[in-house]
Amino acid sequence: MKAYVLGNENCILGFSLVGIEGQIVRSPEELSAALNACLQDEAIGLLLISADVAVHLRERIDQLKVGSLRPLVVEIPGAHGETPYASLQELVQSAVGVSLGDKT
Numbered sequence: 001m002k003a004y005v006l007g008n009e010n011c012i013l014g015f016s017l018v019g020i021e022g023q024i025v026r027s028p029e030e031l032s033a034a035l036n037a038c039l040q041d042e043a044i045g046l047l048l049i050s051a052d053v054a055v056h057l058r059e060r061i062d063q064l065k066v067g068s069l070r071p072l073v074v075e076i077p078g079a080h081g082e083t084p085y086a087s088l089q090e091l092v093q094s095a096v097g098v099s100l101g102d103k104t
Helices: 009-016 028-040 051-067 088-096
Strands: 002-007 021-024 044-050 072-076
Touching: 002 009, 002 028, 002 051, 009 021, 028 051, 044 051, 051 072
Parallel strands: 002 021, 002 044, 044 072
Antiparallel strands: none
């Protein structure tokens, strides 16, 4: 199993320096095509998506973060560092209605 990254130019460059392949995404169409390809690739076990790219298909990314077992989809901070969207922990807590622990 390998990790793969979808993100902006700097994100892809940074991950390539540690040997993780990726694809630069600039539009919703590119993200949709890249997601479909990654979901079909049996070798990808971890799919990292930068927050600034995930915004293109927010609803689909959130569904994949909660429901995809292979690949595991994780949103990482984008070009501006933080994401205004709910974390995976917050999504699960909202869906289940049970606190999963302290956020500190």
